[in-house]
Amino acid sequence: MREPKIRRLWSWTCSFLILAAGVGGFTALIVFVHPHEKVAISDANLTHFELAASQTTLFYNLSFTMKIHKYFHASYRDMEVDCYYNNKNFDSRKLGDLKLKAWRTRLLNLTSNGNSTIDLGSNGVSAFKRSNETGFFDLEIRLIGKRITYDENGDDDVKKLSYQCKLRLELVKSHNSTTQGNFKPVKCH
Numbered sequence: 001m002r003e004p005k006i007r008r009l010w011s012w013t014c015s016f017l018i019l020a021a022g023v024g025g026f027t028a029l030i031v032f033v034h035p036h037e038k039v040a041i042s043d044a045n046l047t048h049f050e051l052a053a054s055q056t057t058l059f060y061n062l063s064f065t066m067k068i069h070k071y072f073h074a075s076y077r078d079m080e081v082d083c084y085y086n087n088k089n090f091d092s093r094k095l096g097d098l099k100l101k102a103w104r105t106r107l108l109n110l111t112s113n114g115n116s117t118i119d120l121g122s123n124g125v126s127a128f129k130r131s132n133e134t135g136f137f138d139l140e141i142r143l144i145g146k147r148i149t150y151d152e153n154g155d156d157d158v159k160k161l162s163y164q165c166k167l168r169l170e171l172v173k174s175h176n177s178t179t180q181g182n183f184k185p186v187k188c189h
């Protein structure tokens with residue numbers, strides 16, 4: 001009469017082990033597959049974007065808010081934000097070591113304002129002229145740097161990090177324009 005009891009106990013134990021393995025596997029999967037951070041541009045204003053008559057100097061005034069949400073324990077070194085037009089880098093901002101708290105969001109308000117020597121090529125210049133007529137420019141903001149995590153031995157595990165944010169921005173010169181402030185947040189990949 002004892003046998004069914006033992007069998008039931010055995011089947012419970014098996015169910016428990018299968019469940020535990022499932023939960024463990026799922027947790028491991030989340031840790032490995034889940035991104036370390038989420039990056040987005042939550043706001044941006046382009047108030048000056050002009051190609052000099054020489055076509056080799058770009059004048060710009062771009063301000064934007066970069067939103068970084070960190071999930072896991074890690075530190076960030078040699079961080080840099082680069083601005084691109086037509087795949088040409090026109091401005092860079094070194095952020096150095098970025099201190100972020102896990103599970104928190106940090107907003108970085110950045111301004112890139114000035115002039116830069118640029119070689120757009122004839123295709124780039126044509127693209128610029130077309131955008132100049134519509135008033136919308138395609139810009140790209142990149143966040144690059146190094147993410148340092150610690151493995152089970154406590155050793156540094158350094159990985160290169162790179163995010164690209166593709167923006168289509170309307171050039172708004174006047175401060176009281178109604179189109180300003182209509183920015184839709186852009187996810188970076």
Ligand SMILES: *[C@@H]1O[C@H](CO)[C@@H](O)[C@H](O)[C@H]1NC(C)=O
Nearest residue numbers: 045046047048061062063113
């Ligand atoms: C750049 O644009 C911002 C508005 O986004 C403005 O406050 C600032 O004065 C401009 N800077 C220059 C030098 O024009």
Ligand SMILES: *[C@@H]1O[C@H](CO)[C@@H](O)[C@H](O)[C@H]1NC(C)=O
Nearest residue numbers: 043044045063064065180181
């Ligand atoms: C963009 O301009 C609007 C209106 O002037 C302002 O409220 C907003 O803070 C600006 N955003 C950034 C990132 O400069």
Ligand SMILES: *[C@@H]1O[C@H](CO)[C@@H](O)[C@H](O)[C@H]1NC(C)=O
Nearest residue numbers: 042043064065107108109110
């Ligand atoms: C950055 O700008 C946002 C609004 O666009 C503001 O809430 C935040 O406090 C600013 N952060 C800093 C560090 O100035």
Ligand SMILES: *[C@@H]1O[C@H](CO)[C@@H](O)[C@H](O)[C@H]1NC(C)=O
Nearest residue numbers: 052057059113114115116117
């Ligand atoms: C371009 O920017 C530099 C500073 O980076 C400034 O000294 C120079 O006057 C600017 N050139 C023009 C034509 O505004």
Ligand SMILES: *[C@@H]1O[C@H](CO)[C@@H](O)[C@H](O)[C@H]1NC(C)=O
Nearest residue numbers: 050051052128129130132133
């Ligand atoms: C861009 O448009 C402005 C007028 O809005 C014009 O003065 C300027 O020459 C144009 N620039 C180019 C490179 O086409």
Ligand SMILES: *[C@@H]1O[C@H](CO)[C@@H](O)[C@H](O)[C@H]1NC(C)=O
Nearest residue numbers: 172173174175176177178179
């Ligand atoms: C900005 O606002 C002022 C008054 O508030 C107005 O006189 C001016 O024409 C406006 N500029 C534009 C470009 O809308």
